[in-house]
Amino acid sequence: MPEVCVIGGTRFFGKLLVRRLLDEGHRVTVVNRGRTPDSFGEVVRRLRADVDAPGELAAAVAGERFDAVVHQVCYSPRAAVEAAEAFGERAGKFVLTSSMEVYNADTFRWRIPAPPMSAFAREEELDPAAYAYDTELPWDDSAWLGANYGEGKRQAEAALTRHARVPVTLARVAHVLAAEDDFTGRFSFHVDRIRQGRPVVAHAAPGRTSLALADDVAGFLAGAAVREVTGAVNVASPDRVDVYDVCAAVERATGRTATVIEKADAAGDPDLSPFSCPADFGMATDRAASFGDHFTPAATWLTTLARKAAATQEGD
Template sequence: MADICVIGGTRFFGKLLVRRLLDDGHRVTVVNRGRAPDTFGDSVRRLRADLSVPGELAAAVAGERFDAVVHQMCYSPVTAVEAVEAFGERAGKYVLTSSMEVYNADTFRWKIPAPPMSAFAREKELDPAAYAYDTALPWHDPDFAGPNYGEGKRQAEAALTALAEVPVVLARVAHVVAAEDDFTERYGFHVDRVRAGRPIVAHARPGRTSLVHAPDAASFLAFAATTDITGAVNVASPDAADVYDVCAAVESALGLVPQVIEKEDAPGDPDLSPFSCPADFGMATDRAAALGHRCAPVSQWLPALARTVADQEGN
C-alpha cells in the first residue's frame, strides 16, 4: 500500500485514476480548489490549494510526505517549479501528466526551427533535459497559456526534469476519449453532428493520430506512480485512427451515415473534426509496452464507446 497524492483528480480521467488507486488498496490524498464535487466520500483525504495562487500548494502540503505525486494540473514551468518547491524530497517520485502535443512541430515557439519529429514520435525525439524553460513568461494569463499549451507542457517537463530531487515520470498522453465526463467533447462533437445530419469537415487527405481510452490513461498513471519506472513514456493505443475511423464507429452506433467533407482550407472551420490532422501525427508505444503497460487497441474499444456516447447523447 502506498500513499499517493493526486493534484487534480475530480474530473475526466483524473477521477478514474483516483478510483483505480483506491481499488488497488492505496491511500489517496487529493489536492484541488475544492470547488468540484466528487463521489469519493471518506475514502480520500482532501487538501485545498488554488495552483494559480503562488504559495498555496506549498502551504497545503507542508509537512506531508507521499510515495508519489501525480500532477494532473501542471501546464507550465511555473507550476512545475512550484511543485518541486512545495514537496522537495517529500515525494517519492513525480508523475507529470503531459501531452502528445509536446511533439507538435507547429507549437514550438521559442526553439526555431523545431527539432525533427517522426510522424509517430518516440520519447527520445524530445529530451526534456536539453530543453529550455522560462518562468518569466506570462503563464498565468489564459490568453497566453491557452494558445501555448504544447509549449507549456514542454517547458513543464524541462523544469521538472532539471529541478526535481526525486525520480520523474513524464506521461505523454494521447487524445483521451471517454464515455463519461469528457469535458473536451471531442467525441460528442461527431455524435451530435451525425445525429443532426450536419457535415463533419476534415483536412484534405487527413492523417492518422493517436488516441487512448480514458481507463487506459488512468491505468498507466497508477502504474507509473506505484512502480519504479522513470523518464518519458508515450501513453496511447498501439493503433492510430483517422477521422473516418471515428465516423465509422459513430455510424455503427447510430445507424446513420456521416457526411465527411475534406477541405484544403479546413483550419478554422467550426465543423472541423477535432480528430482530423493535416498529416499523420501520433506516438510510438514501444517503450510503454517494454515497461509492462499496454493500452487496448482503438479497434477494441472505440465502437463500444460510440454506442455508449450515442445512448447518453440521446437521453
C-alpha cells in the same frame, strides 16, 4: 499501503485515476481548489490549494509525506517549479500528466525551427533535460496559456526534470476519449453531427493520429505512481486512426451515415473534426510495451464508446 497524492483528480480521467488507486488499496490525498464536488466520500483526504497561486501548494502540503505525487494540472514551468519545491524530497516520485502536443511541430514558437519529429514520435525525440524553459513568460494569463498549451507542457516537463529531487515519470498522453465526463467535447462533436445529419469537415487526405482510452490512461498513471518506470512514456492505443475511422465507429453505433467533407483550407472551419490532422501526427508506444504496458487498440473500443456516448446523449 502506499500514500499517493493526486493534484487535480475531480474530472475526466482524473476521477478514474483516484478510483483506480483506491481499488488497488492505496491511501489517496487529493489536492485541488475545492470548487468541483467529487463522489469519493471519506475514503480520500482533501487538501485545498490553487496550484497556480504562488505559495498555496507549499502551504497545503507542508510537513506531508507521500510515496508518489501525480500532478494532473501542471501546465507551465512555473507550476512545475512550485510543485518540485513544495514537496522537495517528501515524495517518493513525481508523475506528471503531459501531452502528445509536446511533439507538435506547429507549437514550437520559442524554438524555431522546431526539432525534427517523426510522424509517430518516440520519447527520445524530445529530451526534457535539454529543453529550455522560461518561468517569466505570461503563464498566469489564461488566454495566453491556452494558446500555448503544447509549449507549456514541454517547459513543464523541462522544469520538473531539472528541479525535482525525486525520480520523475512524464506521461505523454494522446487524445483521451471517454463515454462520460469528457469535458473536451471532441468525441461528442462527431456523435452530435452524425446523429443530426450535419457534415464533418476534414483536411484534404487527412492523416492519422493517436487516441487513448480514459481507463487505460488512469491505469498507467496509477501504475507509474508505484513502479520504478521513469522518464518520458507515450500513453496511447497502439493503432492509429483518422477521422474516417472515428466517423465509421459512430455510424456503426447510431445507424446514421456520416458526411465527411475534405477541404484544402480546413483550418479554422467550425465543423473541422478535432481528430483531423493535415498529416500523420501521433506517437509510438514501443517503450511502454517494453516494460509491460499494452494499451487497448482503438479498433476494439471506438464503436463501444460511440454506443455509450450516443446512449448518454439520448438520455439527456
